[in-house]
Amino acid sequence: MYIVKNALQNLVRNRGRNLMIGGIIFVIIVSVVTALMINNTANGAITDYKTRFGSEVNISPNMQRVQEEAMKNNTGDNLIIRQPKISSEDLIKFGESDYLQSSIYTATTKGNSDQLNPIDKEKGTGGGPSLSSKTEGGDLITEQVGRNYYHKIMAGDYMDFENGLRELTTGSSYPKNRDECIISKELLESSGLKIGDTITVTSALEEVGDTPENSNYTDIEWKMTIVGTYTDITDEYSAGMMENAYANRRNEILTTFETLSEKIVDGLFGIEVAAKYYLKNPDLLDAFTAEVKEKGLESVFDVTTDSSSYSKVVGPVEGLKNISVTFVIIVLAFGAIILALLSSIAIRERKYEIGVLRAMGMKKSKILAGLWCETLVITTICLIIGLGVGGLAAQPVTNMMLEQQVAAAEEAANNNNILSPGASLTQIGGNPDESNTQPLKNLDISLELMTIIEIVGIALLLSSLSGIITTRKIVKYEPIKILMERN
Incomplete structure (x- = not known):
């Protein structure tokens, strides 16, 4: 109880420095909340699409091979080319x-x-x-x-x-x-x-x-x-x-x-x-x-998949998911470095205070517990506010990013549909844009319990590691040396 009370007093006394650290933690939490909400919702949408729709397969005759087979088997003067067919029995068998x-x-x-x-x-x-x-x-x-x-x-x-x-x-x-x-x-x-x-x-x-x-x-x-x-x-x-x-x-x-x-x-x-x-x-x-x-x-048939339509639907959401994962990694990496530097500077300013407490007989573990408690209080406050702000920001950010991903996917699909010189229609296999397949243009973002647990874990781990790394540098010094350096 003493440790908590002392931590709160120190937070008020050093509020300027703590506001700076709290601001960094707040920015990290809001960014991570937004990114994780996007990532988890995108994962759910992709899994749902794969479960319900899958990727459509197209089995169609390759007319070039059909002509080659007809010429090989032709014994008369007139070349007869017949459209190859798949029997009903085989179609049912292929589906098994x-x-x-x-x-x-x-x-x-x-x-x-x-x-x-x-x-x-x-x-x-x-x-x-x-x-x-x-x-x-x-x-x-x-x-x-x-x-x-x-x-x-x-x-x-x-x-x-x-x-x-x-x-x-x-x-x-x-x-x-x-x-x-x-x-x-x-x-x-x-x-x-x-x-x-x-x-x-x-x-x-x-x-x-x-x-x-x-x-x-x-x-x-x-x-x-x-x-x-x-x-x-x-x-x-x-x-x-x-x-x-x-x-x-x-x-x-x-x-x-x-x-x-x-x-x-x-x-x-x-x-x-x-x-x-x-x-x-x-x-x-x-x-x-x-x-x-x-x-x-028969060998004259090509088996292809409608990967264009599949990518058209899932591609924008997968792109959104990849961006959110990358963003989380970058934010956590840079945030951890900045937080460690700020915490190190703040602890060095309190070096004399720690020396006095050590000289008075306070154990290292209690000093570490007090400093960690201060960081924990700051993190908790930032976490509560950050969850709310991040939850509100996630949907408009998602809409903007998803719109960009859909536009990029449609542009890529249009470019792929341009017939290259020398290509045949049978090689193209149809235009995927002629289908009714539509990309997932709406993604309803929600803050789920699992996302909250992940964010709380990340916040506590990040603040604890940065605090422990910096405070260990201070408590390893002897109190007399700290006081002599102060004088």
Whole structure:
């Protein structure tokens, strides 16, 4: 108790010198509070993005290698180049990888149902192969061959709902389980059905022949339960599309991927699968590429990652994090040096006082404890004020720095998208700016308990080390020598 009381008296008596030391400690604490708040929040945002999104993978044919393979295998006079495709089975197989954060599948097929009354049924069917020929009079006649359908069956595609072009009606839910579906409100009403009814949907898988007439078909069917309807403000027909029931978007049936994928048969076409893969980290691309090659991906395909979009989103925040870490290190290093120098000067001025206390019989440990207690009181006061000021300053500083990082990232992305001389479009792999990926432009800074604990620890450690280093130089002298030097 005596030590604390004496320390407070000394603080008041030497307030000018202590204000200078307190000012340095205050500046250090405010700087460290701001930097640590930015760093910890940025860490959380980066981790959250990586957990939720990952890095998108693109698997696309390299047209140069496709041409080389075609020339190598060509035996006739005419060079025939076919677009290479990845089978639905392989796409699903590629998604079963430990390197992926997630795999998103969509699928489409064609179908009919006797229980549904399609919109624009009188305009005919579509979706199947057709042949065009000219009659003697020169008129173009289109003859449909094979199977034709009224409905497009889609799985996992809800982009129109996300864009606000479609909306579930009251009492409806998205299909979640196998053999569940939703249809447009117009189609439900025209068919005289209600939510909860079960419909039988038929389709066929095709064994492709040398001509459409020589293809063989295997019939398949589903019994789907209607779990909801949706209102639709999309255009009934896409621009340039032939108008028939199959092309009318009000006749689309939306179901789950599991519903369609269970009917996939190796070697047969009819259910088209598309996949989006997201790596846990862009650095895993090489390992994932090697894995899909082992699983059967042809050598004509390139496996790339959308590192531009990934960097566009996370890059500014990672840059902000790196700046904050560097800033903390610089502030602590220079702050410690300046604080040690000021403390050393202050202690030298109190050398005679320490000599008198030693001559009176006070132990070194008590003197050190008293001096440390003075530093502790100053640090505590600065810490309380500094936490408040730093907490208020962190958000505007973050906004300013993040804005600069976003601008720098966008400029770098634009520069990377400029086609260099001699480069091909297949080498570019698409323009990442055409995607909907947006950088993290807002970072809500908050002062968390862990940040407060870190700051308190740093402040106490810094002030204690600077005080101990300087006071040890004083207490090592004998009291008589100190008093003689004073005289």
